[in-house]
Amino acid sequence: MGRSPCCDKLGLKKGPWTPEEDQKLLAYIEEHGRGSWRSLPAKAGLQRCGKSCRLRWTNYLRPDIKRGKFSLQEEQTIIQLHALLGNRWSAIATHLPKRTDNEIKNYWNTHLKKRLAKMGIDPITHKPKNDALLSAADGQSKNAANLSHMAQWESARLEAEARLVRESKIRSHSLQHQQLNPPGFALESPTSTLTVPEPIVQGLGVSPMPMIEFGGTSSGSSETAGVVKEEGEQEWKELGSSSNLADYKEGMGNSLSSFTSSLLAMTISMDGGWTPESLRPNNINDNVGTIMEEGFTNLLLNDSMDRSLSDSGKESDGNSGGSGDGSDYYEDNKNYWNSILNLVNSSPSDSPMF
C-alpha cells in the first residue's frame, strides 16, 4: 500500500524522449522482454525512472498502437462508453485496443468534450444542460419527459456500474489462475495483457494486432453485429480452463440483460411509438438496433455540419446542437440516449466489459 519511492532522485532525466533513448528502450525490450520496469532503465542504459519508461512504452513505442486521427466510429465509441463509464479511460481503451488510454483521454479533453458542450450536453453527466433544455423546449410535457428519462438513465447507469464492479472481481479472480504460467512474450496494453507469438516479438516493427470493429450496423444481437473482439476472445480463452468461467459468463450475461432491459424500457417510453408486437423477444433486438443505428451517427454528422458551417464563417444561430427549435433538440437528445443503448445492446456477449 505504500507510496512508490520518488523516481526523480539522483538526477534522472525527465522531459521529452530522444530518438536515442527510444532506440535503447525498444532494443532492450526486444531482446529481453519487459521484466521489471524498475530495474529496466539501468539494464537498458537509460537515465530514466521505470515509470517514465513504462509510460513511453505503453503510450508511444508499443508496436500495436494506432496513431493519427480518430475515426467517426472511434469517436462514437468513446462518447458512448464515456456516458456509461465516466472517466475510466483504461476501460474505454479496452474497446479501442489500438488506442492508448492517454490518447483517448487527450482526445476527449481536447475535442469531444468541447463538441458535446457545444451540442448542449453536459460532457460530465451526459445530460442535457438545464438552461438549454428550458430554452429549447417546445412544451412542458416534453421537458418533463426528458428529465424523467434522464433520471431513469442515471438509475440504470448506476446499476450497471455496480454490476461491473461486482463482476470484474469475479473476472480478475478467474484470470489469476491463468497468469501463473504465461506462455511467450507478454505485451501489455494499458489494461490488458496480450500474448504475442514469437515472430512478432522478434519483429517488433509490425504487429498484426487483432482487427476490432464496432457494430455500427448492429441488428442488436452479438452474433449479427459484425463485431470481432479478439482481445475479448483472448480473455475468454484464458478463462476457458477456469472453473469460474460458467459463473462469470452467467454473471456477465445477467448484467447485460438486466441493464439492457432497464434501458430498453426507458427508450421505449422515450420513443413513444412502440407497440406490443415490437416488444416480443424476437423483435426487440431488431427494433432497438434499427432505432439506435441512426441516432448517434446523425448526431455527430449534424454536428460535423455545424462545425463546417462554423468554420466557413456561417455560425449557427446559437441554438444548441444547431437545432432551430425545441423539437429538434428533443429528438437529438433522444437519439443520443438511444445510441448509448445501442452500444450496450450490440456489445458481444463475450465482451470483457459486459
Added chain:
DNA sequence: AAATGCTGCAACCGCAAGGTT
C-alpha cells in the same frame, strides 16, 4: 515580422490497488 493567444499532445505527478517479503 513580431507578439500574443490557442490548441494538441507527450509526459509528469500523486494516489491507490494488489502483490511480496
Added chain:
DNA sequence: TAACCTTGCGGTTGCAGCATT
C-alpha cells in the same frame, strides 16, 4: 499483520506548433 514494492490509473502540466492580431 505490517511494511514495502510494483504497477496502473486519472488528473494535470508544460511546451511546441499553429493561428490570429
